[in-house]
Amino acid sequence: MLPSPSSSPQQPLENRTNLPPKGLKVQTSLKSFLLTPPDEKKPKRQALLTSFGPNKRIKLELSSNSLDSEDASSSDSDYEDSDDDVEMAVQRPQHPFQQQSRLLNRPGGHVNVEKLRPSTNPILRSFVSSHKADVFKCTSTNPDRYLTPPYACAYSNRSKHGTESLLAVADEEGTVTILNTTKRRDWDDAPPTKKLHSHQNGVFQVKWSEDDETVATCSGDQSIRITNIETSAITHVLRGQTSTVKVVSWDPAHRHLLASGSRDGTINVWDLRMGETYGEDGLQVVKPCQSIQRAHLAKQGRKAPKKKSLPVPGITSILYPEGHTYGIVSSATSDGVLKYWDLRFLTDRTPSKRGRGKGRGKPKAPAELFSTELDPTTLHGSRRPRGILSITTGRGPTAGLVFALGADSRIHTYSLPTLQPYTNASRLHNNSSSFYVTLSVSPCGRWLASGGADGKASLFDVANSPFGVPAPAVELKAQEGEVGAVDWSHDALATCADEGTVRIWRPDIDVYRQCLEDPEESRWNWAWSSS
Numbered sequence: 395m396l397p398s399p400s401s402s403p404q405q406p407l408e409n410r411t412n413l414p415p416k417g418l419k420v421q422t423s424l425k426s427f428l429l430t431p432p433d434e435k436k437p438k439r440q441a442l443l444t445s446f447g448p449n450k451r452i453k454l455e456l457s458s459n460s461l462d463s464e465d466a467s468s469s470d471s472d473y474e475d476s477d478d479d480v481e482m483a484v485q486r487p488q489h490p491f492q493q494q495s496r497l498l499n500r501p502g503g504h505v506n507v508e509k510l511r512p513s514t515n516p517i518l519r520s521f522v523s524s525h526k527a528d529v530f531k532c533t534s535t536n537p538d539r540y541l542t543p544p545y546a547c548a549y550s551n552r553s554k555h556g557t558e559s560l561l562a563v564a565d566e567e568g569t570v571t572i573l574n575t576t577k578r579r580d581w582d583d584a585p586p587t588k589k590l591h592s593h594q595n596g597v598f599q600v601k602w603s604e605d606d607e608t609v610a611t612c613s614g615d616q617s618i619r620i621t622n623i624e625t626s627a628i629t630h631v632l633r634g635q636t637s638t639v640k641v642v643s644w645d646p647a648h649r650h651l652l653a654s655g656s657r658d659g660t661i662n663v664w665d666l667r668m669g670e671t672y673g674e675d676g677l678q679v680v681k682p683c684q685s686i687q688r689a690h691l692a693k694q695g696r697k698a699p700k701k702k703s704l705p706v707p708g709i710t711s712i713l714y715p716e717g718h719t720y721g722i723v724s725s726a727t728s729d730g731v732l733k734y735w736d737l738r739f740l741t742d743r744t745p746s747k748r749g750r751g752k753g754r755g756k757p758k759a760p761a762e763l764f765s766t767e768l769d770p771t772t773l774h775g776s777r778r779p780r781g782i783l784s785i786t787t788g789r790g791p792t793a794g795l796v797f798a799l800g801a802d803s804r805i806h807t808y809s810l811p812t813l814q815p816y817t818n819a820s821r822l823h824n825n826s827s828s829f830y831v832t833l834s835v836s837p838c839g840r841w842l843a844s845g846g847a848d849g850k851a852s853l854f855d856v857a858n859s860p861f862g863v864p865a866p867a868v869e870l871k872a873q874e875g876e877v878g879a880v881d882w883s884h885d886a887l888a889t890c891a892d893e894g895t896v897r898i899w900r901p902d903i904d905v906y907r908q909c910l911e912d913p914e915e916s917r918w919n920w921a922w923s924s925s
Contacts, residue, residue: 511791511857514840518853518868520906521887521899523921525872526580528898530573530587532565541894542566545830546599547879549888550606554837556884562609563879563896564600568593570611572623575886575898580919590626592619598640604649612639618654620666630678632664634685640829643712647719655709661686661724663737684740686760690726690733710829711785715810716793721763723787723796723813727829729779730771730800732813734764763811770806770815784832790839791857797835797842801827805844807860819860821867823852830878836887843887845877851889851899853923870899872921897921 523529534542546564553559561573570592574585595614602609608629612618618632618639637658645651650666662682669678690707707728715723720737740760771780780801787810788795796808807819824846831845840857853868875892882888887899906923909916916922 510862511840513865514855514857515865515868517901518841518855519923520901520903521853521868521870521923522902522905522909523870523872523897523899524580525919525921527578527582528575528900530563530575530584530896530898532563532571532894532896534894535567535569542569543875543892543894544879544890544896545596546832547881547888547890547896548600548602548609549881549883550602551604552606553883559883559886560606561881561883561888561896562600562602563890564597564611566596568595568597568613568615570597570600570609570621573896575883575888577886577900588623588626590621590623592621592628593617598638599642601642601644603644604646610642610644610652612642612654614638616656618642618652618664627675628677630666630669630680632680632682634662634682635660640709641712643714643722645714646716647714653712653714653722655689655712655724657708659688659690659706659708659726661689661709661712661722661735663740684737686735686740689724689735690728690731692728707781710782711798713785713787713796715787715796716789718811721811723785723810725782725785725798727781730769730782730798730802730806730815731766731779732782732785732796732798732808733762733766734811734813735760736763739763764813766808766813766815768815768817770817770820771800771802771804773817774802774804774820776802781829783827783829784844786833786835786842788835788839788856788859789837792835792839792859795859797833797856797859799823799831799833799844803827805833805842805854809860816860819864821854821864823867824848824850828876828878830876832879834881836882837884841882843880843882843889845880845889847876849873849875849877849891849893851877851880851887853887869924870921871924872897 532542532544534540542565544563544565548562550558550560550562553561559574559576561575563571563573565571568591570590572588572590574587576585590609592611593613593615597611597613600609600611607624608620608622610618610620616633616635616637616639619628620630621628632652632654635656637656639654639656641655643653645653652664652666654662654664656662663684664680665683666678666680668683669680671677672679688706689709691704707726709724709726711725713723715721722735722737724733724735769779772778783799783801785796785798788797794810796810796813798806798808800806803823805821805823807816808814809816823844834843835841836843840855842854842856844852846852849871851870853870855865870889873889873891873893873895877889877891879890880887885900889897889899891897905920909920909922
């Protein structure tokens with residue numbers, strides 16, 4: 395006798411209702427395999443400080459509790475889903491900077507191969523310098539000495555655009571020499587030079603105005619002076635500091651405005667239109683219109699115990715970032731923290747508590763708009779923070795970045811305007827921790843030059859920063875002592891050394907190959923790179 399059939403309904407072999415087949419591979423786009431023409435529509439990109447994700451938080455939940463109930467009955471129950479509850483969690487909206495930092499600061503960093511540019515290190519290795527045509531000497535005005543060490547150098551704005559090759563070199567004796575570094579043959583006569591006697595003390599920085607008609611110099615005599623190139627006359631004297639002025643920078647958006655930083659930690663903003671005339675020569679004496687005292691001094695809370703007064707960190711660099719009209723970025727000797735200041739909010743005052751409306755209270759201490767939260771100089775084995783020697787901004791492919799040379803023998807990369815560091819994008823550097831060493835970005839924005847110890851200057855390909863693996867440095871060595879100031883023109887690099895010389899380096903692949911093939915003979919006429 396056959397067994398009676400079961401009264402329960404037959405279970406399906408596999409429930410496939412409203413569910414995609416398991417293990418089904420979705421076809422990906424063939425864009426990376428076929429020669430697909432580029433899309434003419436460019437994707438829209440949200441602003442960094444305004445895109446904070448969706449306004450509403452979306453939560454998706456698919457529950458099947460009702461299917462487990464004993465009272466649930468339906469003619470279609472055989473086809474209902476019997477799987478467990480499925481919850482689709484939505485990640486909390488994050489600020490774009492947090493998302494970018496999370497990708498970049500993980501081990502290995504985020505690398506998009508399609509966006510990486512090919513390395514230009516072969517071009518950097520082809521830089522050569524002639525011993526006869528590319529060497530300039532900084533002669534001393536003191537009859538007891540022959541040469542004087544240069545402290546700073548800067549190419550004019552037209553030199554960076556390729557219409558001329560004028561280099562201003564400031565030395566220890568307060569003299570600024572204008573050199574014509576146009577490429578010439580070894581047997582050609584040296585072009586004439588022009589000397590500007592602006593100070594009686596060492597000049598630590600020289601900057602050309604936007605129209606290249608004047609230069610601004612800061613000195614150990616606690617003053618800044620504006621000198622006309624054509625007439626060699628001093629037109630403005632900026633006074634108001636109480637210590638050595640280390641750095642000065644022109645505002646690219648306003649030709650009458652400058653900013654300076656002093657060894658006592660003060661940042662001053664100057665307006666050349668506010669000067670008072672003295673003497674028959676019409677010399678303008680200008681006082682600062684805005685000041686930030688102790689700009690990089692660490693702030694202590696109210697409940698913090700009172701400690702012995704700490705030395706105020708000196709200002710080492712000041713720059714106006716491109717695209718940020720009213721802001722300046724500063725660095726100091728104490729740590730790797732950069733600060734971004736909005737010049738529109740430096741003189742805020744609060745009403746007095748006694749008799750509102752009858753008077754104004756004391757001015758608030760100016761607060762920076764952005765500041766580095768994580769000091770990158772403490773992330774590589776250092777027991778204490780290290781200062782920043784020099785900073786410079788990128789352009790072109792490196793626009794929106796700030797490169798900083800630290801006293802920890804590393805070059806760090808920061809983002810604008812938040813000034814947060816890319817922890818995986820630092821580069822090793824062989825420097826002497828001297829505050830006379832500077833950085834400079836080439837006009838194309840792909841290359842970064844830095845001074846260093848032992849007569850060496852270093853070149854870096856930074857076009858892929860902060861993505862990718864940092865390429866090794868290319869070293870240029872042909873001088874003695876420390877190489878401090880460096881600067882780029884449209885087709886050359888200038889390096890200044892303590893021995894009292896200025897060298898010009900240019901890319902020349904033919905000469906470089908000749909030097910590699912016959913180094914013993916070539917070393918009498920040329921200096922070339924090593925890596």
